[in-house]
Amino acid sequence: MSETDFEDRLRGHLAAKGRLIEVPDHKFVQTKIVPFQPRGRRFNTLVASAAAVVVVAILGFGVFQTTVGGPDQAGIIPTTFARCEIVIVPGSDGYWLRANSSVASIGPFGTSLGQTLTIEGNLPVTVQIFDSPSATAPVAETTIDSADGTCSFGVSVSNGPTGIQLDVTQR
């Protein structure tokens, strides 16, 4: 068999092999942690104790990206620190969670369904869920004021129902 014939055969084999490999439909999920902003005198204590706003956005096509602006960038001294575990409970689709941060730590991450994404940040933590990257209003939102507690809420995204559970514990 000439090399050209063999090359054709190799192409056919690889194409067939590729078709036999199923590619999971992972979504990207975008998260942001931005510094809490002071809003009037009554928040001074909160500001002094530091805060972070955690935003999780589920994009229509599902990109996950992390943008972190940590409390240190706002000159805030963290005194109340919480570990937030966000569990993406998929409907029929898989989700992919990945993040890194120089200030808050986020992990573990991976590709498994039901994987827990841990975000460490300063209270209060606000979590918002958006159904598209351009949405200005969240479809779901919750604020964690105390370091112990659990809340959960469900949102509906284009590819099916998604439940998101947020567990918060103090470190």
Added chain:
Amino acid sequence: MGTNDKSEESGSHMEGTVTVEQGISLNSFEEFYNAKRPHLVRTLVIVLGNRELGIEAADEAMTRAYQRWSDVQAYDNPGGWVYRVAMNWAHSKLRRSKRELPSIYVTDKPHIEEPQFEPKLDAALASLPEKYRAPVVLRYYMDWSMEEISESLGIPKGTVKSRIHRGVAALQKSLGEAT
């Protein structure tokens, strides 16, 4: 952090609100993601011989492409860049975990669904060292040019040609069909 700078500029710091990253063409990245990811995943699975590692490497590389999309989209071969990032990440992970590459991953489905699938050729491909397998797969599965393979593997074009030639010859020899 570049991405954070952008969100700072976007003035998104009102309590309880957020704006999405400015200055990144999401549609463009979405098109790239949708068009390239399936082939990227399959290529990595074949080259690395490990399904989970291939998928994770692809996702990692896609994230990095997204974070640098304004630069990456201007490259001649963004897919080549993503492949290289994915392979570097996978090798780094293997080194950290001190794992040996497992036996080559074959398929999800019964071979009978694809008449062109050749188990013996697949085994021969699996036994090929990665430095030969990668250019062979990029050439005959991804259909990349020698230049694109050279760029994505970071080796000279002449080396790419040589490795493909040797890889193909080794496959033929394994099958007892050497010319």
